[in-house]
Amino acid sequence: xxxxxxxxxxxxxxxxxxxxxxxxxxxxxxxxxxxxxxxxxxxxxxxxxxxxxxxxxxxxxxxxxxxxxxxxxxxxxxxxxxxxxxxxxxxxxxxxxxxxxxxxxxxxxxxxxxxxxxxxxxxxxxxxxxxxxxxxxxxxxxxxxxxxxxxxxxxxxxxxxxxxxxxxxxxxxxxxxxxxxxxxxxxxxxxxxxxxxxxxxxxxxxxxxxxxxxxxxxxxxxxxxxxxxxxxxxxxxxxxxxxxxxxxxxx
Amino acid sequence: xxxxxxxxxxxxxxxxxxxxxxxxxxxxxxxxxxxxxxxxxxxxxxxxxxxxxxxxxxxxxxxxxxxxxxxxxxxxxxxxxxxxxxxxxxxx
Numbered sequence: 001x002x003x004x005x006x007x008x009x010x011x012x013x014x015x016x017x018x019x020x021x022x023x024x025x026x027x028x029x030x031x032x033x034x035x036x037x038x039x040x041x042x043x044x045x046x047x048x049x050x051x052x053x054x055x056x057x058x059x060x061x062x063x064x065x066x067x068x069x070x071x072x073x074x075x076x077x078x079x080x081x082x083x084x085x086x087x088x089x090x091x092x093x094x095x096x097x098x099x100x101x102x103x104x105x106x107x108x109x110x111x112x113x114x115x116x117x118x119x120x121x122x123x124x125x126x127x128x129x130x131x132x133x134x135x136x137x138x139x140x141x142x143x144x145x146x147x148x149x150x151x152x153x154x155x156x157x158x159x160x161x162x163x164x165x166x167x168x169x170x171x172x173x174x175x176x177x178x179x180x181x182x183x184x185x186x187x188x189x190x191x192x193x194x195x196x197x198x199x200x201x202x203x204x205x206x207x208x209x210x211x212x213x214x215x216x217x218x219x220x221x222x223x224x225x226x227x228x229x230x231x232x233x234x235x236x237x238x239x240x241x242x243x244x245x246x247x248x249x250x251x
Numbered sequence: 252x253x254x255x256x257x258x259x260x261x262x263x264x265x266x267x268x269x270x271x272x273x274x275x276x277x278x279x280x281x282x283x284x285x286x287x288x289x290x291x292x293x294x295x296x297x298x299x300x301x302x303x304x305x306x307x308x309x310x311x312x313x314x315x316x317x318x319x320x321x322x323x324x325x326x327x328x329x330x331x332x333x334x335x336x337x338x339x340x341x342x343x
Contacts, residue, residue, distance in 0.1 A: 038343045126343035151340035154260040172339040174307040181342035188343065216259060216337070221268075227335065228315045 002026075006096050010050050021204045022050060026097075028203045029053035031118035033106055033134055035082040036060070037188030038148050038195065039124030040072040045196040047090045051203070053098045054090065057114055058082040059105040069185030106130050111137050120199050123147045123168075124192070128175030132237075135160070135168035139238050146198050148191040152182045153219030155191035158229065159198045159210040162238070170232040170239075171214065187219055252276055252330035256287050258294075259337030265294030274328070280313065281305065281323040284336055298336060310337050 002022065007014070014022050030051050032043050035058035043056055060082045062073040070082070077085040083101035090099045102114060106125075111133055115121060121138050123146060125131050131147070138145035138160065145160040147168055160167055194215055201207040214227040233239050256270045266288060274283050285303065288295040300306055304320075311318040312335040318326055328334065 034343055036343055124343050126341065128339075128341055148343070149340045150342045151260060152264075154340055156340055172308070172310070176308045176338050176341050178341070181340075183342055218259070218263065220264075227312060227337075230317060 003096070006050070009094075009096060013049065017204055017206075021206070024203050024205075025050045025200065026052040028119045029055065029117070030120045030122060030199055031055045031057070031115050032122040032124055033057055033130065034124035034126065035070070035072065035086045035101075036066065036124065036126060037069040037150065037183060037185065038192045039122070040070045040086065041189050041192035042122050042124055042148075042196045042199075043086060043090060044072060044093065045193065046199060047094045047097055047099070049196075049200055050094070050097060051199070053100065055100040055102070055114075055116075055118065056083060056086055056090075057102045057104060057106055058086070059103060069183055069188050071185065071189070106133065108133060112141075115141065115143065117141075118143060120202060121145045122195055122199065123149075124195075126181070127178065128172070131168055132175075136237055138162060139167055144202055146195045146202075148188075148195045150181075150183060150187045150191050153184065153187055155187050155194075155217040155219070157191050157194040157198070157210060157215045157217075158213060159202070161209070161211050165211045166229050166231040167235060167238040169237040170235045171229050173232070173235075187217075190217060190219070252278075252328075254278070254283060254328050254330070255333045256284060257333060257335045259335065260340055261338055262294060262297060262336055265291050265297060276330075278328055279324055280311065280318060280326040280328055280334060283328060284311075284323075284334060297338070308339060310339065311335070312337075 010022050028051050032039050035056050062077045062080050072086045072089045081103045083103040087101040115137050139162045142162045148157040214229050216225045254272045254274050258266045258268050288298050
């Protein structure tokens with residue numbers, strides 16, 4: 001059920017989704033790993049769309065050099081935990097949802113507990129080791145995993161449905177070398193919107209997901225392409241799992 | 252025969268994209284890409300290691316299908332093929 005406030009707030013999208021769709025968003029919990037370049041726009045737009053519970057995890061402190069892209073953090077937040085800064089903005093922009101933040105580093109020992117029973121995991125990380133951990137957890141718990149990554153004016157995104165699509169380790173078995181990557185805020189903004197759109201579509205059971213397709217954005221050329229991706233039967237993460245009986249899990 | 256080589260992201264910045272190559276029949280994937288990559292030293296070094304092997308994170312596709320790095324030296328390309336070479340991006 002929705003309050004009058006909620007009805008008014010979501011009026012324009014409920015034309016699209018109806019009560020049922022909005023209810024599906026409201027009862028969902030989305031886990032967002034990272035409150036940086038991708039995590040800020042993803043959490044902001046999922047919050048205003050009315051995703052009922054947003055859990056945001058990050059271990060960092062806001063720095064001046066983050067502010068060209070991490071749009072939930074303001075100049076006054078420098079030195080604050082990113083989770084505290086994000087928590088404040090998300091609650092302000094939509095008090096009708098629940099925001100949970102955890103100030104910690106995602107690692108192999110805490111990831112199970114952190115993800116809990118979320119309906120989706122958003123990859124808003126900046127490194128592959130943590131992405132691989134999220135990917136494994138998504139596979140193990142049968143939770144969809146919304147991958148995004150950027151560099152400069154380039155970005156990529158895909159939606160990983162355990163048992164159905166290739167997993168992150170099928171697509172990228174080896175990470176690129178670590179670097180201080182160049183970035184301008186518009187790129188994580190754009191890729192974050194692709195991820196958030198995927199989350200919403202998934203929760204609404206609507207449209208065609210980026211499943212088995214890698215979306216590749218070249219902002220320099222203003223070209224978006226997609227690359228067909230396939231499961232690797234020998235994948236160490238998902239290759240040996242029994243998949244036939246698994247179904248696309250939707251909340 | 253004519254083959255199109257497409258680079259993505261950082262590789263594209265260094266080497267350009269949609270490069271049409273006139274290659275002899277029987278050319279193999281890895282050699283063909285290597286010849287194209289030689290046009291820019293930095294581009295070559297981004298894709299190949301000091302032994303001339305593809306760096307392990309490089310993703311190869313032929314006509315939209317994944318080619319394993321280990322197979323790239325065996326895959327013979329055909330006229331009209333489109334080869335894609337790209338690095339995963341890591342930032343967030």
